[in-house]
Amino acid sequence: MKIRIKFSKYGTMKYIGHLDMMRFFQKAIRRAGIDVRYSEGFSPHQIMSFAAPLGVGMESCGEYMDIEVLSMTTAQEMKEALNRVMVEGVEILSVSILPDHVQNAMASVAAASYLLQKKEGDYPVDELTGKLEAFLAQETIPYTKETKKGVKELNLKEGIYELEAESNRAIRMLVNASSSGNIKPGMVMDAFSAFAGVEIPPSAYRIIKLETYMDPAANGKDRQGSHKLIPLDAVQ
Amino acid sequence: MRKTALSEEILLQVEKPARYIGNEVNSVVKNREDVAVRFAMCFPDVYEIGMSHLGIQILYSMFNSWEDVWCERVYSPWTDLDRIMREQDIPLFGLESQEPVKEMDFLGITLQYEMCYTNILQILELSQIPLQATERGEDMPVVIGGGPCTYNPEPIADFFDLFYIGEGETQYRRLLDWYVENRKQGGTRQEFLRGAAQIPGIYVPQFYEELYHEDGTISGRRKLYEELPDRVRKEIVTDVSDTYYPLKPVVPFIKVTQDRVVLEIQRGCIRGCRFCQAGQIYRPVRERDAEVLKKYAVEMLANTGHEEISLSSLSSSDYSRLDELLEFLIEECGRKHINISLPSLRIDAFSLDVMSKVQDVKKSSLTFAPEAGSQRLRDVINKGLTEEVILKGSALAFEGGWTRVKLYFMLGLPTETEEDIRGIGELSNKIAATFFETVPKDRRVNGKVQIVTSTSFFIPKPFTPFQWASMCTKEEFLEKAYQTKKGIMEQLNQKSIKYNWHEADVSVLEGVFARGDRRIAKVILEAYRRGCLFDSWSEYFKNDVWLQCFEDCGVDIGFYTTRERADDEIFPWDFIDCGITRQFLLKEWKKAQEGVVSPNCQTQCQGCGAGTFQCGICPTAS
Structure with missing residues (x-):
């Protein structure tokens, strides 16, 4: 199942670069206990893609990333679970389940x-x-x-x-x-x-x-x- | 909203601003009005190194578990920010509150390696704290040092108010309680220090004076007050399964050196290699209960979201329930897509089986640390690894598909001869030959084997049997590295062997600091004044400046490194009681010269003295 996550990034988090934000979310998804899909192989990674990198120094209330999950309850519960493991400066604004035919965020x-x-x-x-x-x-x-x-x-x-x-x-x-x-x-x-x-x-x-x-x-x-x-x- | 000590303009100008903003997952922010003691905990190196250190995480979580204490982290600003802070007179700050260190009650600095000594001065100066302990006013933080280098704190004694000798879990509560009590009574800084000197494990250097013979060796020590202890005994945790552990370690935003959950499975080491300081000062061996560790692993992975876990100890293969613990982790981590990073295990059928389950055999390598090239010299250093074991292990591994082997040796060990050095090349060659004998041509991946042989230079350390040993000069070291290289080039399989060696300059300096006394402090200060900083980073190490400083300060390097020491010479660190007796170390030093090995703690107690702690593996414990 494809999931699109919208989030904001503000305050001191504007100093965190794009690749570090990806690492931040990979860890957050594990902390939130989301049943995310992994790639195959010896070092499996989460299936995750960002819409567009945000430059260091910029803030945003319209950032997006897509993930794939194997199971989930509701979008609302996933949003709440993620918000419980965020830091000040990143907030999950919406979680939506994507129809299969939709292109990825990027x-x-x-x-x-x-x-x-x-x-x-x-x-x-x-x-x-x-x-x-x-x-x-x-x-x-x-x-x-x-x-x-x-x-x-x-x-x-x-x-x-x-x-x-x-x-x-x-x-x-x-x-x-x-x-x-x-x-x-x-x-x-x-x-x-x-x-x-x-x-x-x-x-x-x-x-x-x-x-x-x-x-x-x-x-x-x-x-x-x-x-x-x-x-x-x-x-x- | 969170504030930052540094302006946006500065943060966008420096490399990796995430080093300085705090706000990481599991970092602890308290209300300054609600706490009685503010503690700045510093690792004097760059953020990525400091954040990888388990000891700091343990103490950080212990301090913050106490309601009346707020512990924050401090690391060395990198050279780009260092320059800006000096230019703009910005005081160094704690990451959590972003408030100046100088406003806090304590500045704790962990001393993990000698080459960080100039960084201590950087931390103090940027914090706007006087460098000399005796020049600090009543309102300045108490500067306290801890970690392995405090087993000879004398070269940096001038810069610290206190040293905490041993494991931090045991006496910090008492120290902080005394601090609060003294403040309530309106006591002075001096009164606090005098009271602190009565607490086990606490050493107040300014209350002692080092005395010298005419030849420069130490004749004794004079103490300022009658009530002061003559010796300071190290503190240890007797039950490591029932103590503080950082179940919610801080998770950095940027990639750091140790970016994973770390499970410390035991403290101490049974082996007793004669060059190894950690093997002596952390005695006795104390294992952490496997059930406790399993619980920690699950909780820490959930609390951090890390994708990797590793085990930490001096010799993981000696942990009695390793197979059970690894079995649990493989099962648990496999389900959760968590990688297991294995510490260097003794290569045998068991470890190869485990390794093949958790790593890609084709990409990973085997590690052996024979430390010396011949059996004779391995007996001298009491390294119980034989050529037979290495070749057998290699053959097993080659059959299992491994093609890469890393070998670690030391050059300049006591009694070393040219033959021992030739042994390094010969052993490397035999391992390569084992590959060609074991793996038939048609089964050779990439058709070849890759042996990487590395040598470091031996540095005698306090509280080891080799504390009496003479260290080589830079020229001798380089000659030995050249001989090693030549020896490898002469081997039949030399094309399969790659040779790396360490810098000799920095080893010599480390040797001075390791066994130095109080007269070294002025050289460190002078080198710092002339721009030495981040000396453990080869691109910043300025050997010529250091050598000039030694000369200008009238301090002879050879006195601390190459000089032969008499059996009864008083060492700068002799006032510290780490549990291991000098008598035991001297006996081991004699045995080393005769090439006689000593059995390990598991096999037969050698009566080193650690039994007085009455815990762990020591027979007196039961």
């Missing part, structure tokens, strides 16, 4: 929404939020991505679905998060600060991932047109 991811909150500091974010509209209205939004192999020129325009000021202290964005066109919120902020002509260091804002979405109509491909996005645990 392959399903189409988009993610983020909230960027201004932290203390004397940079002019307040006046900048007024320039968001103009920024988004550009024909192209160029971004230079530095990878180990070299530099790559990207156009972020198509991957930014929504971008707005939530208040004069926060920006909300909905961006492509699929494996082929993933846009990190820091990339948008870098492009924006270049556009506005102001240096905004990554330490100036706190990033919270709000939700991870799938596009039921796109079937794993990039989002085309105005398909309806649904949260990963809203799958039927």
